[in-house]
Amino acid sequence: MMIHVFPAGRLCSLRRAMLLWLLPVFVLVGAASAGFAYWTYNRMVATFMDSQMELLAESMVAQEQDIVLPALTGEQIHKWGSYVVQVFDADGHARSNSWLGLAPSLQPAGGFHDVKVNDARWRIYTTPVSEASGSRRVQVLQSGEFRRHLAAERAGTAILPVIILLPLSAFVLWFVAAIMSSAIADIARQAASQDEHSIAELPLDRVPQEIAPLVISFNSLLTRLRDAFATQRRFVQDAAHELRTPITAVSLQLENLRGDFAAGAPAQRFAQLEAGVLRAQRLVDQLLRLSRQESSPAETPVAVNVHEVLHQSINTLITLADQRNIDLGLEETGLPAEVTMLTCSSGDLRSVVDNMIENALRYSPEGGVVDVRVTKSQGKLAIEVVDTGPGIPAELLGRVFDRFFRVPGSDVRGSGLGLSIAQAAAQRCSMRISLRNRDDRSGLVARVESV
Incomplete structure (x- = not known):
């Protein structure tokens, strides 16, 4: 069974597929790394702090006389993690307390305990009852909030590179995928440039x-x-x-x-x-x-004078026009010579003009008129051949450029290749042929213009 790594529809993209598959992996790895770092540092902090609490409590018990405890503030305890020390006599009565904000309460059993006092969690170490402790017992407390904050802070420091890596990795992935897509698009452009x-x-x-x-x-x-x-x-x-x-x-x-x-x-x-x-x-x-x-x-493009090409074509086809008694003429538009210059193959331009004029002569009835004119509109040079023939049905205008296609019902004998040859030659000249029926009377207007 084939596994599809690309989503369907508009999301079917190499870049999106890479991000869709790799970003969740990065997020999961980052979350796992953050959880593992927090768990590791929490255990490390707990082990170190517990050792310090036990060492402090045992050292105070070993003292022969009471030590005057310095008074602590809430900021020192909850923000800086200072230890709260409480000393009790053998009967459990408080003898001294380093922070008055926490009422003394001796844990019966020695060792470590986690308790909750006034909605705050505390880690407590109480010295056990023994002959070495004499008539005193010492209890050391530390804020649980401080411990959690310290573990989270150390874990955040460890996970910070991973957090920075996530958007950076996403950017690198997107950038690399964009380069890969550009390379594939370049291959596609080379393939699209192929022609027959x-x-x-x-x-x-x-x-x-x-x-x-x-x-x-x-x-x-x-x-x-x-x-x-x-x-x-x-x-x-x-x-x-x-x-x-x-x-x-x-x-x-x-x-x-x-x-x-x-x-x-x-x-x-x-x-x-x-x-x-x-x-x-x-x-x-x-x-x-x-x-x-x-x-x-393809011939090397050169500067071609359109008027000269038109005169040559008309001189060649004037015999056909005389045989059919058709008035073939070139309408002079008064455009300067430099305006009627085209950069293309003279052979291709002549092929376009010959086919357009010859088609007009063959499809115009005897005694008809074929006018050839050069125009310029919006900076584009155009050649128009206007005849007085029957025209072409509107639904067939797009098909007449197909090879061997002839308009049904036409009594003009032809091969159906003329316009196809003309269109191919026009494309090599960076020009386009269009056909439309005349509005003033029956007939066709064949127009070739620069693209």
Whole structure:
């Protein structure tokens, strides 16, 4: 049966577990030490004081004549532990008493006694009746309160280091647990920084022995995950390369056969076949672009002029816009050149812009309008592509970035990879793509902005 040392719920913490288990032990040890010290010092004080009382009483009995006893005060007796001496004759009558605050009362039997007089406890030694004592008996008394106070004082002095050690130990425990938690959190941060582009084993040089098996197991998982990603990328890349050649050959053959089909049903079937081949060719191109994007190392960020990238992208896609009779334009906002500079990979930024504009051109109806503009709000640079297409249902806006996802009911042929590729490229540029439907009319606003 497994014993759980960590409490459940919000108290499940390494620091709290250490304090929960060790502090009660410290408290119990401290209480036991205090009790044992008090018991030990109480016996020590009692033995020493009893010896002194017996020695004083016997020495006074041995005197041939009475000794004048000095008068004592209550402070001397109860605070400083002075002995009260009472002398009696053979008949038990008091002959002298060193403190008038305590009425003489001879104990019949000799030896030590613990009595209570006037709500105060006293330790008494009475000399026994013997020929050596003659006609006198001596009785020595000491305050029980003084004895208890003295024993408690000595025990408190002994237990003081333990009392100081308790909060100090708690602080040290909390501090050490905090350092251990910080080390574990650092391992967690290293694990969280892993992604499919940079999967590396976690270092073991500063990992505690107790956590090392967990980190080793996690490293083994990371290795298998890295191999799985590499295998997936190789498969996609190899499959795309292998498919590209036969699809290109089929496309060329279709180009040669286009003039052999007469108008009517054969020509329509040929057009459908040609559209399917073009779609497959576009899918292969997208898969190749995706595999290169995932396998290639990140480019060194440089200062990129956004306006120049937009002009290059529009010049590349203007042919597609002309084919669909779409008005594609760049709205100049008058922002100075230094304001429209971004520090990122120029290839990634171009990939983002190309995919956003191409999607807008493909989904806008013939004769539509696609506007591209650069804005700056609250210190963040943003690029917006506004089209006049059908838009996207609100409940599907979050899913269009998934790979191979296409909006149901759309008659636009595509692979469903464009936005996924654009989003990955935007993230490497520390940017974010968001989509929203237009409020003034049908259409979509695609916005990419700095995070």
